[in-house]
Amino acid sequence: MAPIKFEENLREKLQERELQPRSEAWDKLAARLDQQMPQRKKNPFLWMAMAASFVGIILITSLLVQSDRGTSEIVIEDTLKNGLNQDFVQKEKTKGGGTIASEVKIEQNSIEKETPPSDVVLIAKEEKAKPGQAVKMNPKLITNEGTITGDEVAISAMEETARTEPLQSELGNTFIDKKVGEVVAEVQQMQERNKAVTLYEIDVLLAKAQRDITNQRILSSSAQKIDAKALLQDVEMELEQGFREKVFQALGKEFNRIRTAVSERNN
Amino acid sequence: MRIVSLHKNYKKSIAKAIQGDRKAQFELYELFAPRMLSVCRQYMKSDELAEEVMLNGFLKVFLNLSAFKFEGSFEGWVRRIMVNESISELRKAKNLIFEEEHTLDSTLDFSSYIDTMLEVTEIQKWIDGLPDGYKTVFVLYAVEGYKHSEIAELLQISESTSKSQLFKARKMLQGKINKENNTHYGTH
Numbered sequence: 001m002a003p004i005k006f007e008e009n010l011r012e013k014l015q016e017r018e019l020q021p022r023s024e025a026w027d028k029l030a031a032r033l034d035q036q037m038p039q040r041k042k043n044p045f046l047w048m049a050m051a052a053s054f055v056g057i058i059l060i061t062s063l064l065v066q067s068d069r070g071t072s073e074i075v076i077e078d079t080l081k082n083g084l085n086q087d088f089v090q091k092e093k094t095k096g097g098g099t100i101a102s103e104v105k106i107e108q109n110s111i112e113k114e115t116p117p118s119d120v121v122l123i124a125k126e127e128k129a130k131p132g133q134a135v136k137m138n139p140k141l142i143t144n145e146g147t148i149t150g151d152e153v154a155i156s157a158m159e160e161t162a163r164t165e166p167l168q169s170e171l172g173n174t175f176i177d178k179k180v181g182e183v184v185a186e187v188q189q190m191q192e193r194n195k196a197v198t199l200y201e202i203d204v205l206l207a208k209a210q211r212d213i214t215n216q217r218i219l220s221s222s223a224q225k226i227d228a229k230a231l232l233q234d235v236e237m238e239l240e241q242g243f244r245e246k247v248f249q250a251l252g253k254e255f256n257r258i259r260t261a262v263s264e265r266n267n
Numbered sequence: 268m269r270i271v272s273l274h275k276n277y278k279k280s281i282a283k284a285i286q287g288d289r290k291a292q293f294e295l296y297e298l299f300a301p302r303m304l305s306v307c308r309q310y311m312k313s314d315e316l317a318e319e320v321m322l323n324g325f326l327k328v329f330l331n332l333s334a335f336k337f338e339g340s341f342e343g344w345v346r347r348i349m350v351n352e353s354i355s356e357l358r359k360a361k362n363l364i365f366e367e368e369h370t371l372d373s374t375l376d377f378s379s380y381i382d383t384m385l386e387v388t389e390i391q392k393w394i395d396g397l398p399d400g401y402k403t404v405f406v407l408y409a410v411e412g413y414k415h416s417e418i419a420e421l422l423q424i425s426e427s428t429s430k431s432q433l434f435k436a437r438k439m440l441q442g443k444i445n446k447e448n449n450t451h452y453g454t455h
Contacts, residue, residue: 006444007409013387014410016302019308021318026296029322030289033329037287129299 405436
């Protein structure tokens with residue numbers, strides 16, 4: 001065997017050597033480290049802050065999502081309100097020369113752009129009365145189609161309803177005709193009883209018939225689906241009914257007052 | 268020289284240990300303690316003393332860990348701390364006595380040969396038999412690879428004293444080797 005240099009052998013052996021310390025050696029070192037180098041403690045508040053931030057982000061996100069939904073709901077309500085654009089104009093009565101005129105104009109616009117606007121103009125117009133001449137109360141219903149009178153009011157209103165409602169084909173004309181007939185019959189009965197049929201009463205009959213037609217249309221829907229247009233029109237009618245009732249009540253009072261005043265003057 | 272394989276979280280452990288993470292400090296301790304205990308044992312006469320010096324050395328390592336700039340070997344940096352700590356311990360015990368030798372035969376070249384590989388325990392036993400002064404210089408020069416100028420600065424002695432201490436250490440060791448060889452071959 002070749003001679004081995006002592007120092008080279010010694011260097012190799014000592015550099016490669018590993019001695020295992022006792023198990024308690026680390027404990028002694030850790031104790032010294034605790035004295036001179038405090039251990040970094042995990043900050044529980046850091047984790048709590050992170051958790052709170054995460055929860056806050058979730059809450060803010062959910063609130064933003066809900067506010068977006070609320071915004072869309074508000075838009076729909078505003079659309080409904082704007083659709084019922086009602087312009088009430090009352091001209092001042094003028095006295096003098098036996099002429100009293102009052103004009104009330106009511107316009108109603110449909111809330112749906114798809115359906116043609118149905119402008120119904122109801123005018124209660126006092127004809128010019130000469131002394132001694134009885135006042136003829138001739139209520140007229142003026143629409144875009146022209147001026148129609150008396151019994152034609154019911155028919156034109158029903159036709160207009162049928163024209164503006166796209167689902168009339170499903171319902172068929174029989175039910176509409178039936179309703180028209182009912183309204184006409186009711187008006188005739190009222191006339192036979194020698195009762196003056198006011199515009200208000202006619203309008204009430206028309207509104208009731210319209211409501212029945214709308215309900216029938218919804219119920220008879222073969223697809224068993226809720227028609228948004230029908231619902232919206234139903235809502236419109238209900239809102240319209242309230243306002244119209246008030247308007248016609250006011251009209252009725254004023255009309256009666258004017259008629260009484262004219263009669264007394266002529267007498 | 269077997270290089271301690273770098274742990275995959277080596278640098279992360281150092282970074283955490285600097286922050287006082289006890290778990291990271293233990294990981295570094297566990298990785299280097301066996302090698303460092305061996306270093307300290309080269310200078311100290313017993314395992315218990317070597318362990319104590321090692322723990323002191325690790326304490327200084329963790330307290331000054333931020334001073335390590337990753338510019339060289341971390342093991343080498345720790346090893347130097349262990350050597351310094353060992354020398355400080357010997358200095359405290361006042362065992363480091365260096366006799367100044369003014370006349371030194373610089374032509375004497377130590378080249379002792381042995382026939383068989385020595386066991387490390389036997390080598391340690393021979394080194395333990397040397398005086399602390401001789402042993403320290405011999406270990407620094409022959410095992411750690413320090414130059415005499417570095418040894419002189421480290422031990423605060425002259426280079427000539429370092430050389431004479433090394434000479435005497437070798438002389439003593441050679442006597443032991445010759446005795447070992449004579450015993451092996453049964454010359455006496």
